[in-house]
Amino acid sequence: MGGMWWFILSALTIIPMVKLLPFFGINKYWSVACIVPLGTVALLWWMGVKLTELERK
Template sequence: MGGVWWLVLSALTAIPMVKLLPFFGINKYWAAACLVPFGTIALLWWMGLKLQELEKL
């Protein structure tokens, strides 16, 4: 049962990441990192760094 919840939560985070990552200049296939623990946190951190770079321009 725990595995089902893991898949559901992974899908609920990976689908928006697939749509958001290209806006930050990151390949959409990196959304697969949401399947591993702390993958979503790492992607949010990476997106934050890219956002800082975009603001400097």
């Protein structure tokens, strides 16, 4: 049963990432990293770095 919750939570984070990452200039296939919890944190950090780069331009 725990694996099913893991799959549901992964899908709930991957789907929005697929739509958000291209806006930050990141390939949408990186959203697969959301399968690992630290991958989600890393992607959010990467998006934050890209956002600061976009604001400086």
